[in-house]
Amino acid sequence: MGAKAVHAAHLRTAQTAYGAAMTFRVAMDIGGTFTDVVCYDEQTGAVLASKAPTTPGDLAEGVFAALGRVVDDPTLISFSWISFFVHGTTQGLNALLERKGAKVLLLTSAGARDVYQIARGNRERMFDLRYRKPTPLVPRADVMEAAGRLDWRGAELEPLDEQAVRRAAQRVRAEGFDAVAVTLLFSFANPAHELRAGEILRQELGDDVLVVLSHEVAREWREYERTSSAVLEAYAGPVVRTYLSRIERRFAERGLTVPVHVMQSSGGLVNAGFAMRRPLQTLLSGPVGGTMGGVAAARLLGRANAICVDMGGTSFDVSLVVNGRPDVSAEAHIEGFPVLMPIVNLHTIGAGGGSIAYAEAGALRVGPESAGAVPGPACYGRGGDRPTVTDANVVLGRVDPAWFAGGLMELDVEAAGTAVATLAGTLGMDPLQLAEGVCDIANAKMAQAIRTLTVEHGVEPREFALVAFGGAGAMHAVFIARELGIGEVVVPRFPGAFSAWGMLEADVRRDLTHPYFRAQDDLDGGHLAARLAELERDAMAALDSQGVAHDRRRVEHALDMRYEGQDYTLTIPLLDATEPASPGFLQAIAQRYAEAHTSRYGHATPEAPVEFVMLRSTGFGTFPKAATAAPARETHPPAVRDVIFDGQVHRTAVLRRSALPGPLNGEVEGPAIVVEETATTVIPPGCLATVDANGFLIIKVTS
């Protein structure tokens, strides 16, 4: 616990030096197993990270414990020192995964009752006569209809049947529903019926029942996707609301004076008050922190593009930073359910350390089946006897048993060796060759998945830096980079708590959309500019309600466009809200669209008419980004181990991260293994690593 003692000493020194003036920015990422906390000392620039088991009964306990681990005496920390507090949560997602969400009644337009059950009728698996759709979160019997109809422009064809809405409210009361989701056809074009239904329901039901209106969740067309989004919000929302209000209360009791901020799936922050009203936005709150860390890391490195690789025991998530921004899309699928909301594109691949290697008809396959946590890889010693990627790393000597999982877990090296040798025997291979092959296959699959993601954006992976985090990310990063022709791998500080660090670096973000369905011939630039001006006002007001100071607000505008007849749109940025009113706008925007189309798909049809689908205005509230001090260097003599690279045994230095030479103080030459509490970095022969001023480990990759 040497590191902990150092942190504690440091904190006490800081307190003595700065007294009551000292302020901390604190981020916490509450995951299913662990709670990560990262603190940033605004005076010294020091960054501290800590981890404690998540405490499901009262999650605040886990947070206090994690905070407490950075000091010897937790009472030394006063929450009144905290100047900024941000939080990532998986509460909503867990409720969905475990099917423990709210009891929801769904109210739809008459005739459209089964849109949610039909779920667009497609099959995700092609060769399965026994295919079943994901079980809907609202059973058919809990879907009610209300007459009332709008046409495609939002004009009323038939008034809303308010009695039907009241009947729904009666049933909610009588049968004890927790939430009501309302999705009426064409509410994206005209929300009047939904607003009226919401008014009646709130009148009848008060604040105890969450009422979710689909156009407020996602003002976009396609009724199934909008219904699914509204149902998800109603299903997960009460859990998130209860949780956030409890967290807020508990932290206030402990002296917290600033608002709790929450990470949204979009990679932006909002305060807890807003998150309680729009809980859907917090669904992927935790994992996107890593991407925002990638955004911050790219900024600190002066790079526009980064590939973020988060590899843990059983999963492998890739996301992109393109032109300094997170790659955010307007739609995603969660557990088979579509959601329309801005969401950081997290490409999940079943290729983590737990991926099982097996033989099939003479072939060697790796994954997607995972050993999970139980029994886990053979080296966990929990009875797993099938070799995994982690076992292969152990056999190759790339995992230091003393540092495995921060030294919290005993490693069964022998079991790993036996599992690998057994499979090698089946395939007639040498065990070491097999172990390296298993890693090579896993690396190749991860690299291919990354290439697919970059191809979708029309960008070349070569132009990116690879930012590796999670427990196993940096163990594989250099090999993945080689597959992709990437020259630089970045291992940030605290790779095991990088998500929390990323939250500290994120901005407040509010996304506003407005449907704007127009053929190019019908476009009125002045009208469009006026709509954007309104959206800009709304976005500014939203930032205001988030407490963002005037000089820290910024609104960006973009248009979703496509060629007439296309469905998928591309989001084309505008210079500002007034641009559409300028002469020659249509020509300019069509040109910009054609360029984007060419870059993304390799072709365009400049002579074809374009159409406009959606306005997107995003308000950002930026926080001052303070410089991070480099960590203090400790001295630890390196150990030496035998590690296999390219079929050869290499005498390899095992270095502690905290003992690496500081910036400009020299390089670490591969082969080397760098260990720290939460992660291991493998530097193969021929690669050079340095530590930069931010404390990042930068590996120059040679092929």
Place this chain on the structure above:
Amino acid sequence: MIDPVTTEIIRCALLQAAEDMNTTLIRSSYTPVIYEAKDCAVALLDRDHNVLGQSSGLPIFLGNLEVCTRETERMFGRDVWREGDVWVLNDSYIGGTHLNDVTVYGPIFVGGELVGFAASRAHWLDMGSKDPGGSMDSTSIFQEGLRMGPMKIYENGAPCRDLHEVIARNVRFPHATLGDMRAQVACAMTGQRRLAEIVGRWGVETVMAARDEIFAQTERLERQAVAAIPDGTYTAGGYLDNDGIDLSTPLPVNVTVTVEGERVHVDLTDCADQATGPVNCGAAQAVAAVRVAFKLLISADVPLNGGSFRPLDVATRPGSMLAARSPAACQYYYSHLGLLIDLVVKALAPVVPGRAAAASYGDSLIVQFTGADPRTGKLYVSQEATVGGWGAWEGGDGENCLINNVNGSLRDMPIEVLETLFPVRVTRYEVRPDTGGQGQWRGGNGVVREYEFIGDTSLSLWFERSVTPAWGLAGGAAGAPPRVTLNPGTPRQREMLKVNALPVSAGDVLRCESGGGGGYGQADLRDPDAVADDLTQGMITG
């Protein structure tokens, strides 16, 4: 000999290359038939026309893109392939499907050496057939539109203007059609780039050695799976309702499946002669349908590549509905293919109990309407497939309202998108209760989709599987057949299943009801709790 690690890495790279091609195609296509209905498929082929990697939105396009490159080479010789050329083909008797399915393909060269082909097939909205989008009553291929043999659309990297002009002047929606064609060309280029990268990294020799091993692995796995099925001859038969012209004559389809050791032989010779109406297909497509059944029942989890289907052979009879010759009409080439897949499943169900299920509602059930949009004056074509009920199996109820077996990723048209694009209103979209066959496990229910037209329009319908609706298994009951009613409950009420270009007026209502899936096992063995839940959820009405 190549090592298993390199082989596996190359295998994954080839699959990913095909996925990248598919992504390129779907994301840059112009028409909903491709991006919503996923009526498309891509394949990366080796220079001997074997599938290296494949990705398909449509199961029925399985493993027959290679017939296009193979036939081109047969006609013009191997020297015809030139770097920078892209080819196009839609001849039904080669590709097997209707003229709307256009295959675009190009050779891939590395260092001047031919290493393979990239190909995609996608449904073009309109080919200039006598009715917009395709006819339900064509009696000859010459009524079905522009027919292209193997032709170049790009030569040495430059578009061939003559053929572009021919296409632009023969189809009704030239912008969208040429846009889709460009998406296919972009897809081919993605495939070219990917395969060139793979060959560039490992070298031709290694890639070819890996290919041989990958194919051998698949073949071994499929032979093992076939060997596990008891030897014997298994048969099933059913009827296509009619050919769309003579509505009173059902057309028989009979399959005989012989399993012998590691081989499966499927005999399709005992089926109707090629019909007057557009229900014929080229033999390539009948083979593809049998392959779908083979995948469903025998090798669902086995990687799909040039080693696939080696234990399978299929016999067709030239001049029959399943191996048609010119000038047979082919617009609805797939109706009997859905039936064919279900029949192979039925024949083998007793010996592959772990994978089989009772029959599904069966067909795409097409609703098509076309006219001038009163809101804009522009010509439009709306074409939709209809979801329905799937069959139950031992241990599970069939799914409700799911797309049919020849389709896969096809998604229904959202009401809000449909009404925005076309002059129509959807007044009901609901589960159709009581239509799944009863049984210990219940067949899935069909759907009710009701339209109200807000302008005069020309309506075409293709609803099938009323003569042999979805049968049950092991004592389960059959599902209900489909039903279509124009202006239900009015004096002008009219029932029909197939019709071509019927004029309908603003205010007319069309109610389309799809069939249910077959049940499994005796109904009296059904768990009473399941029956109670069916009542609560309104899946049965008591």
